[in-house]
Amino acid sequence: MMPETTAYLLLGLAAITLILLALIGSMVVRYRNLQQDIKTLEQLDSDS
Amino acid sequence: MSAVRSLPLEGQPQTHTTTRTRLLRTLTIITPLAVIVGLYFTLFYAGTDIEQGNVQRIFYVHVSSFAGAFVALGATVFAGIVYLRTSNPKWDALALSGVEVGLGLGVINLVTGSIWARPIWNTWWTWDPRLTSAAIMVLTYAAYLMLRSGIENPDTRRRFASVYGILAFSTVVITLVIIRIRPDTIHPAVIGASPQNAQGGFGLTSSMTTALSVNMVVWSVFVPLTLMWWRIRLDNLSQRVQEMRLRALED
Numbered sequence: 001m002m003p004e005t006t007a008y009l010l011l012g013l014a015a016i017t018l019i020l021l022a023l024i025g026s027m028v029v030r031y032r033n034l035q036q037d038i039k040t041l042e043q044l045d046s047d048s
Numbered sequence: 049m050s051a052v053r054s055l056p057l058e059g060q061p062q063t064h065t066t067t068r069t070r071l072l073r074t075l076t077i078i079t080p081l082a083v084i085v086g087l088y089f090t091l092f093y094a095g096t097d098i099e100q101g102n103v104q105r106i107f108y109v110h111v112s113s114f115a116g117a118f119v120a121l122g123a124t125v126f127a128g129i130v131y132l133r134t135s136n137p138k139w140d141a142l143a144l145s146g147v148e149v150g151l152g153l154g155v156i157n158l159v160t161g162s163i164w165a166r167p168i169w170n171t172w173w174t175w176d177p178r179l180t181s182a183a184i185m186v187l188t189y190a191a192y193l194m195l196r197s198g199i200e201n202p203d204t205r206r207r208f209a210s211v212y213g214i215l216a217f218s219t220v221v222i223t224l225v226i227i228r229i230r231p232d233t234i235h236p237a238v239i240g241a242s243p244q245n246a247q248g249g250f251g252l253t254s255s256m257t258t259a260l261s262v263n264m265v266v267w268s269v270f271v272p273l274t275l276m277w278w279r280i281r282l283d284n285l286s287q288r289v290q291e292m293r294l295r296a297l298e299d
Contacts, residue, residue: 002096002098002099002101003099003100003101003167004101005100005101005102005103005104005167006101006102006103008102008103008106008163008164008166008167009102009103009105009106011163012103012106012109012110012159012160012163012164013087013106015156015159015160015163016109016113016156016159016160019152019155019156019159020152020156022152023148023149023152023275024275027275027278027279027282030282030286031281031282031285034282034285034286034288034289035285037289037292038285038288038289038292041289041292041293041296042292044296045296048299
Protein backbone atom coordinates (compact mmCIF):
# COMPACT_ATOMS: atom_id res chain seq x y z
CA MET A 1 0.00 0.00 0.00
CA MET A 2 1.29 3.47 -0.95
CA PRO A 3 2.23 5.57 2.13
CA GLU A 4 0.39 8.86 2.63
CA THR A 5 3.17 11.46 2.61
CA THR A 6 1.41 14.38 0.91
CA ALA A 7 1.68 16.56 4.03
CA TYR A 8 5.49 16.41 3.80
CA LEU A 9 5.36 17.36 0.11
CA LEU A 10 3.24 20.40 0.98
CA LEU A 11 5.61 21.28 3.82
CA GLY A 12 8.51 21.08 1.37
CA LEU A 13 6.77 23.34 -1.15
CA ALA A 14 5.96 25.84 1.63
CA ALA A 15 9.60 25.84 2.72
CA ILE A 16 10.81 26.42 -0.86
CA THR A 17 8.37 29.33 -1.25
CA LEU A 18 9.44 30.89 2.06
CA ILE A 19 13.16 30.66 1.28
CA LEU A 20 12.69 32.12 -2.20
CA LEU A 21 10.51 34.92 -0.84
CA ALA A 22 13.11 35.71 1.84
CA LEU A 23 15.86 35.85 -0.80
CA ILE A 24 13.85 38.02 -3.21
CA GLY A 25 12.34 40.11 -0.39
CA SER A 26 15.76 40.98 1.05
CA MET A 27 16.87 42.17 -2.40
CA VAL A 28 13.71 44.24 -2.88
CA VAL A 29 14.10 45.91 0.52
CA ARG A 30 17.76 46.75 -0.13
CA TYR A 31 16.91 48.03 -3.64
CA ARG A 32 14.19 50.33 -2.26
CA ASN A 33 16.44 51.61 0.51
CA LEU A 34 19.15 52.47 -2.02
CA GLN A 35 16.66 54.26 -4.27
CA GLN A 36 15.50 56.23 -1.24
CA ASP A 37 19.14 57.13 -0.50
CA ILE A 38 19.55 58.39 -4.07
CA LYS A 39 16.42 60.53 -3.76
CA THR A 40 17.68 61.99 -0.48
CA LEU A 41 21.12 62.74 -1.93
CA GLU A 42 19.55 64.37 -5.01
CA GLN A 43 17.31 66.44 -2.73
CA LEU A 44 20.34 67.55 -0.73
CA ASP A 45 22.09 68.45 -3.98
CA SER A 46 19.20 70.56 -5.25
CA ASP A 47 18.84 72.29 -1.85
CA SER A 48 22.51 73.29 -1.86
CA MET B 49 27.58 67.19 -7.58
CA SER B 50 25.04 67.75 -10.31
CA ALA B 51 27.20 65.55 -12.61
CA VAL B 52 26.35 62.58 -10.43
CA ARG B 53 22.78 62.54 -11.69
CA SER B 54 23.87 61.96 -15.24
CA LEU B 55 25.93 58.88 -14.35
CA PRO B 56 24.59 55.80 -16.21
CA LEU B 57 23.37 53.10 -13.84
CA GLU B 58 26.06 50.54 -14.68
CA GLY B 59 28.72 52.78 -16.16
CA GLN B 60 27.65 51.47 -19.57
CA PRO B 61 26.53 53.30 -22.71
CA GLN B 62 22.78 54.04 -22.56
CA THR B 63 21.91 51.65 -25.44
CA HIS B 64 23.63 48.70 -23.70
CA THR B 65 21.87 49.53 -20.44
CA THR B 66 18.47 49.67 -22.14
CA THR B 67 18.97 46.36 -23.99
CA ARG B 68 20.18 44.65 -20.84
CA THR B 69 17.31 46.10 -18.82
CA ARG B 70 14.81 44.78 -21.38
CA LEU B 71 16.47 41.35 -21.30
CA LEU B 72 16.42 41.31 -17.50
CA ARG B 73 12.75 42.33 -17.44
CA THR B 74 11.94 39.54 -19.91
CA LEU B 75 13.83 37.05 -17.75
CA THR B 76 12.02 38.34 -14.67
CA ILE B 77 8.69 37.53 -16.32
CA ILE B 78 9.80 34.19 -17.79
CA THR B 79 11.43 32.81 -14.64
CA PRO B 80 8.32 32.67 -12.38
CA LEU B 81 6.42 31.13 -15.31
CA ALA B 82 9.21 28.56 -15.71
CA VAL B 83 9.01 27.75 -11.98
CA ILE B 84 5.24 27.19 -12.37
CA VAL B 85 5.85 24.91 -15.39
CA GLY B 86 8.42 22.99 -13.32
CA LEU B 87 5.89 22.72 -10.52
CA TYR B 88 3.29 21.37 -12.96
CA PHE B 89 5.71 18.64 -14.10
CA THR B 90 6.56 17.92 -10.45
CA LEU B 91 2.99 17.64 -9.18
CA PHE B 92 0.94 16.43 -12.13
CA TYR B 93 3.14 15.04 -14.91
CA ALA B 94 5.52 12.74 -13.03
CA GLY B 95 4.10 9.46 -11.78
CA THR B 96 3.75 8.78 -8.06
CA ASP B 97 6.40 6.59 -6.43
CA ILE B 98 4.62 3.55 -4.95
CA GLU B 99 7.06 3.07 -2.05
CA GLN B 100 7.42 6.71 -0.95
CA GLY B 101 4.15 8.35 -2.00
CA ASN B 102 3.91 12.03 -2.90
CA VAL B 103 6.90 13.17 -0.79
CA GLN B 104 9.19 11.69 -3.48
CA ARG B 105 8.15 14.65 -5.70
CA ILE B 106 10.30 16.93 -3.52
CA PHE B 107 13.31 15.34 -5.19
CA TYR B 108 12.72 17.20 -8.45
CA VAL B 109 13.37 20.53 -6.70
CA HIS B 110 15.83 19.08 -4.15
CA VAL B 111 18.22 17.81 -6.83
CA SER B 112 17.67 20.76 -9.19
CA SER B 113 18.26 23.38 -6.48
CA PHE B 114 21.66 21.81 -5.77
CA ALA B 115 22.43 22.01 -9.50
CA GLY B 116 21.44 25.70 -9.35
CA ALA B 117 23.69 26.26 -6.35
CA PHE B 118 26.51 24.53 -8.25
CA VAL B 119 26.05 26.91 -11.20
CA ALA B 120 25.85 30.05 -9.01
CA LEU B 121 28.82 29.07 -6.86
CA GLY B 122 30.73 27.98 -9.96
CA ALA B 123 30.18 31.51 -11.32
CA THR B 124 31.73 32.79 -8.08
CA VAL B 125 34.86 30.75 -8.77
CA PHE B 126 35.08 32.03 -12.35
CA ALA B 127 34.47 35.64 -11.27
CA GLY B 128 36.98 35.29 -8.42
CA ILE B 129 39.71 34.10 -10.79
CA VAL B 130 39.01 36.90 -13.27
CA TYR B 131 38.92 39.51 -10.47
CA LEU B 132 42.32 38.38 -9.17
CA ARG B 133 43.72 38.81 -12.70
CA THR B 134 42.03 42.10 -13.62
CA SER B 135 41.05 43.80 -10.29
CA ASN B 136 37.85 44.96 -12.01
CA PRO B 137 35.13 45.35 -9.31
CA LYS B 138 32.38 44.12 -11.66
CA TRP B 139 33.74 40.58 -11.29
CA ASP B 140 33.55 40.88 -7.53
CA ALA B 141 29.89 41.88 -7.90
CA LEU B 142 29.30 38.72 -9.95
CA ALA B 143 31.13 36.61 -7.35
CA LEU B 144 29.04 38.06 -4.53
CA SER B 145 25.80 37.54 -6.44
CA GLY B 146 26.78 33.90 -7.01
CA VAL B 147 27.31 33.33 -3.30
CA GLU B 148 24.03 34.94 -2.22
CA VAL B 149 21.98 33.02 -4.77
CA GLY B 150 23.97 29.80 -4.36
CA LEU B 151 23.52 29.99 -0.60
CA GLY B 152 19.75 30.41 -0.98
CA LEU B 153 19.54 27.44 -3.33
CA GLY B 154 21.81 25.42 -1.02
CA VAL B 155 19.44 26.11 1.88
CA ILE B 156 16.48 24.98 -0.28
CA ASN B 157 18.42 21.77 -1.03
CA LEU B 158 19.18 21.18 2.65
CA VAL B 159 15.67 21.93 3.94
CA THR B 160 13.84 19.91 1.28
CA GLY B 161 16.18 16.98 1.93
CA SER B 162 15.41 17.16 5.64
CA ILE B 163 11.64 17.24 5.00
CA TRP B 164 11.91 14.24 2.65
CA ALA B 165 14.00 12.34 5.21
CA ARG B 166 11.35 12.58 7.95
CA PRO B 167 8.88 10.08 6.48
CA ILE B 168 11.47 8.03 4.55
CA TRP B 169 14.35 7.73 7.08
CA ASN B 170 12.12 8.45 10.09
CA THR B 171 14.31 11.38 11.12
CA TRP B 172 14.70 15.07 10.20
CA TRP B 173 18.47 14.87 10.35
CA THR B 174 21.31 12.37 10.63
CA TRP B 175 25.07 12.98 10.49
CA ASP B 176 25.41 11.08 7.24
CA PRO B 177 28.50 12.02 5.13
CA ARG B 178 26.39 13.62 2.38
CA LEU B 179 24.18 15.60 4.78
CA THR B 180 27.18 16.71 6.82
CA SER B 181 29.10 17.90 3.75
CA ALA B 182 26.00 19.76 2.47
CA ALA B 183 25.62 21.49 5.85
CA ILE B 184 29.33 22.42 5.86
CA MET B 185 28.91 23.82 2.34
CA VAL B 186 26.03 26.08 3.41
CA LEU B 187 27.86 27.25 6.55
CA THR B 188 31.03 27.94 4.54
CA TYR B 189 29.17 30.30 2.22
CA ALA B 190 27.24 31.92 5.08
CA ALA B 191 30.66 32.62 6.61
CA TYR B 192 31.77 34.18 3.29
CA LEU B 193 29.02 36.82 3.59
CA MET B 194 29.77 37.52 7.25
CA LEU B 195 33.55 37.71 6.81
CA ARG B 196 33.48 39.94 3.73
CA SER B 197 31.12 42.40 5.41
CA GLY B 198 33.65 42.75 8.22
CA ILE B 199 36.46 44.05 5.96
CA GLU B 200 36.45 47.84 5.53
CA ASN B 201 38.99 48.32 2.74
CA PRO B 202 37.23 47.58 -0.60
CA ASP B 203 40.33 46.20 -2.36
CA THR B 204 41.27 43.94 0.55
CA ARG B 205 37.63 42.81 0.83
CA ARG B 206 37.40 41.94 -2.86
CA ARG B 207 40.74 40.10 -2.92
CA PHE B 208 39.90 38.15 0.23
CA ALA B 209 36.41 37.30 -1.09
CA SER B 210 37.83 36.12 -4.43
CA VAL B 211 40.29 33.73 -2.80
CA TYR B 212 37.68 32.54 -0.29
CA GLY B 213 35.09 32.00 -3.05
CA ILE B 214 37.54 29.90 -5.07
CA LEU B 215 38.64 27.76 -2.10
CA ALA B 216 35.09 27.38 -0.73
CA PHE B 217 34.00 25.64 -3.93
CA SER B 218 35.86 22.55 -2.67
CA THR B 219 32.91 22.04 -0.26
CA VAL B 220 30.53 21.95 -3.26
CA VAL B 221 32.67 19.38 -5.08
CA ILE B 222 33.00 17.23 -1.94
CA THR B 223 29.21 17.35 -1.41
CA LEU B 224 28.72 16.29 -5.02
CA VAL B 225 31.10 13.32 -5.04
CA ILE B 226 30.89 12.10 -1.45
CA ILE B 227 28.15 9.56 -2.17
CA ARG B 228 30.54 7.97 -4.69
CA ILE B 229 33.53 7.76 -2.36
CA ARG B 230 31.96 7.03 1.04
CA PRO B 231 30.28 3.60 1.05
CA ASP B 232 28.70 4.21 4.49
CA THR B 233 26.33 6.95 3.26
CA ILE B 234 22.61 6.19 3.28
CA HIS B 235 21.84 9.00 0.84
CA PRO B 236 20.50 7.60 -2.45
CA ALA B 237 21.80 8.71 -5.84
CA VAL B 238 19.07 9.81 -8.23
CA ILE B 239 21.38 9.72 -11.24
CA GLY B 240 23.54 6.60 -11.51
CA ALA B 241 23.84 3.67 -9.12
CA SER B 242 23.05 4.33 -5.45
CA PRO B 243 25.54 3.42 -2.69
CA GLN B 244 24.99 -0.07 -1.24
CA ASN B 245 23.60 1.26 2.07
CA ALA B 246 21.29 3.81 0.42
CA GLN B 247 17.79 4.09 1.85
CA GLY B 248 14.90 5.65 -0.03
CA GLY B 249 16.25 5.32 -3.55
CA PHE B 250 13.93 4.95 -6.52
CA GLY B 251 14.15 4.09 -10.19
CA LEU B 252 13.40 6.93 -12.60
CA THR B 253 10.54 6.25 -15.01
CA SER B 254 10.33 8.24 -18.26
CA SER B 255 7.83 10.74 -16.78
CA MET B 256 10.09 11.21 -13.74
CA THR B 257 13.12 11.79 -15.98
CA THR B 258 11.18 14.42 -17.93
CA ALA B 259 10.04 16.16 -14.72
CA LEU B 260 13.61 16.15 -13.39
CA SER B 261 15.01 17.49 -16.68
CA VAL B 262 12.48 20.35 -16.80
CA ASN B 263 13.20 21.29 -13.18
CA MET B 264 16.96 21.07 -13.80
CA VAL B 265 16.65 23.71 -16.54
CA VAL B 266 14.37 25.91 -14.40
CA TRP B 267 16.46 25.79 -11.21
CA SER B 268 19.95 25.68 -12.69
CA VAL B 269 19.47 28.21 -15.51
CA PHE B 270 16.49 30.54 -15.10
CA VAL B 271 16.39 30.95 -11.31
CA PRO B 272 20.13 31.55 -10.67
CA LEU B 273 20.57 33.71 -13.78
CA THR B 274 17.66 36.03 -12.96
CA LEU B 275 18.41 36.33 -9.25
CA MET B 276 22.14 36.87 -9.83
CA TRP B 277 21.46 39.53 -12.41
CA TRP B 278 19.19 41.42 -10.02
CA ARG B 279 21.79 41.04 -7.28
CA ILE B 280 24.40 42.59 -9.59
CA ARG B 281 21.98 45.47 -10.28
CA LEU B 282 21.67 45.93 -6.53
CA ASP B 283 25.46 46.11 -6.24
CA ASN B 284 25.62 48.66 -9.08
CA LEU B 285 23.04 50.82 -7.34
CA SER B 286 24.98 50.53 -4.08
CA GLN B 287 28.16 51.69 -5.88
CA ARG B 288 26.23 54.64 -7.29
CA VAL B 289 25.04 55.66 -3.82
CA GLN B 290 28.61 55.40 -2.51
CA GLU B 291 29.87 57.64 -5.32
CA MET B 292 27.11 60.19 -4.66
CA ARG B 293 27.93 60.22 -0.95
CA LEU B 294 31.62 60.79 -1.66
CA ARG B 295 30.85 63.65 -4.05
CA ALA B 296 28.46 65.17 -1.51
CA LEU B 297 31.21 65.05 1.10
CA GLU B 298 33.69 66.63 -1.33
CA ASP B 299 31.23 69.45 -2.01
